[in-house]
Amino acid sequence: MAPMHKQQPNARIVPLDDGTLELRYSDSPDGMPYRCWTMSVQEAENLVEWWKRDGMHLGDGNSPVRNLRTGNILISMFAPTLIQVRMFTDSGDIKQVRCSLPREVVEHLAAWMCRQTAGKQEKSMDEGCDP
Numbered sequence: 001m002a003p004m005h006k007q008q009p010n011a012r013i014v015p016l017d018d019g020t021l022e023l024r025y026s027d028s029p030d031g032m033p034y035r036c037w038t039m040s041v042q043e044a045e046n047l048v049e050w051w052k053r054d055g056m057h058l059g060d061g062n063s064p065v066r067n068l069r070t071g072n073i074l075i076s077m078f079a080p081t082l083i084q085v086r087m088f089t090d091s092g093d094i095k096q097v098r099c100s101l102p103r104e105v106v107e108h109l110a111a112w113m114c115r116q117t118a119g120k121q122e123k124s125m126d127e128g129c130d131p
Contacts, residue, residue, distance in 0.1 A: 010034075011108035025105045037099040043087050046071030048110045055083065055106065 010029065014022040021044050026034040039047075050070040055077065065077040074094060076084040083106050085099040 011102075011105045013109055013112040021109075023099075023101065023105050023109060025102050037101065037105075039085070039087065039099065042071070043073050043085075044109060044113065046073045047075070047083075047085060047106065048113050050075055051106050051110050056110075 010026045012024040012034075014024060016022050016038065019041050020038055021041060022036050022038050023044075024034045024036045026032060047070075050068070050073075054065075055075075064079075065075055068075045072088045074086040074088070076086075078084075081103050083101045083103065085101060087095045087097070089095055
């Protein structure tokens with residue numbers, strides 16, 4: 001039997017500038033076509049903070065998350081595979097745009113941000129930064 005290889009994620013994080021990230025996701029292994037969402041680095045950090053603390057532990061049988069504010073984002077998660085994220089404006093109003101992110105995108109974002117932090121701190125790039 002051939003060895004099983006871990007499938008590459010169909011998610012990709014692309015820094016657009018110092019303060020903005022583009023989150024990409026494709027249903028296809030070649031990465032095309034893809035859906036994308038943009039968010040500020042601060043919003044991404046808030047999302048990853050929630051993910052590491054609570055989100056990654058949610059699955060079937062857990063209560064849904066409804067309008068949980070963390071930092072400058074509002075999170076809802078009614079199914080274990082999709083995270084709804086709404087952002088706040090500088091004045092505290094909710095922006096009309098919402099991101100419906102597949103779980104894989106948030107998992108990949110958390111690992112990507114961990115590697116960015118590890119690189120800045122000159123630690124091992126693989127240290128605790130799965131997937």
